[in-house]
Amino acid sequence: MADDKTDRLTAVVACYRDAPAVPEMHERLSTTFQKLGVDYEIIFVNDASPDNARDVLEKLAEIDPRVRVINHSRNFGSQGAFTSGMQAATGDAVILLDGDLQDPPEIIEAFYEKWKEGNDVVYGVRVKRQASRFLQVAYKAFYRTFRATSYVKIPLDAGDFSLLDRRVVDVLNKLPETNRFLRGMRAWVGFRQTGVPYVRAERAYGETTNSLLRNFGWARKAIISFSYKPLDFIMLLAITTCALSLLLIVVQVALRILDPKIVPSGLTTVIVLILFMGGVQLLCLSIIGSYLAHIYEEVKRRPAYVVESTLNDPPPPAED
DSSP states (O other), rough: OOOOOOOOOEEEEEESSSSGHHHHHHHHHHHHHHTTTEEEEEEEEEOOOOOSHHHHHHHHHHHHHEEEEESSOOOOOHHHHHHHHHHOOOOOOOEEEESSSOOEEEEEEEEHHHHHTTEEEEEEEEESSOOOOOHHHHEEEEEEEEHHHHHSOOOEEEEEEEEHHHHHHHHHHHHSSSOOOOOHOOOOOOOOOSEEEEEEEEOOSOOOOOHHHHHHHHHHHHHHHHHHHHHHHHHHHHHHHHHHHHHHHHHHHHHHHHGGGOOOOOOHHHHHHHHHHHHHOOOHHHHHHHHHHHHHHHHHHSSSSEEEESOOOOOOOOOO
């Protein structure tokens, strides 16, 4: 990060059902960047949003040449949208944020200060979120479980909202994974990292696209991607079950010798034991199946996104 030139920042905004928020997002981002006195570009990634986001973004791109638009051929999810934007970004640092304004663009000022102090990754730490009590507890429980099970040190309560130095972006762009979980990958690459606390607001426009089932899928994906603890759990469960079975066999034989009348017998006992063992086996198979499905997605080597069209692409570099 040289001080003798103007820093160039790129904001990558993942848009899905965020058309009403786009003009406000653009205004607040532009105001923040102008206040910082930096050169900048804003990349809106339209992840096949079913609303009129395409029309809104086209008009915005006509008005402001600093606005770039990437339209995906279908919905690939926020991780695909961020990946698409990072691979197109030209800035010295890249800021990732959702298009629903839950992550305040004004926090970028604090990100920028931390970056100028020498940090390569500056992530937002959600000290509080405007959500139901149940969701607040569930999110905190997830991050702590994720950190406890992961083989890399995962920051607590830190989402995708972050500033990444160019060299970090280059490393992330080179990682071959297609089933991406960026906040985990961001921790895995290392470099100098720090957090900035902020309060995550409610969605400014429309209704959230998240659900309990979708959040459960996110948690599963995160743990499968960055933890082997579920496989260790299977081994521990197998050892415990075998040990318990041996113990019960000894108890059964001893009771039959001492007093045959008190030994459990009958169809009910058999059914309960069969159901218990069957449940244990299905649980183990589901965990193994999750890892196999993850591997299957990776070995197909499909891209994380497909671009349908773009607007305001930068000119190609001049040839020497």
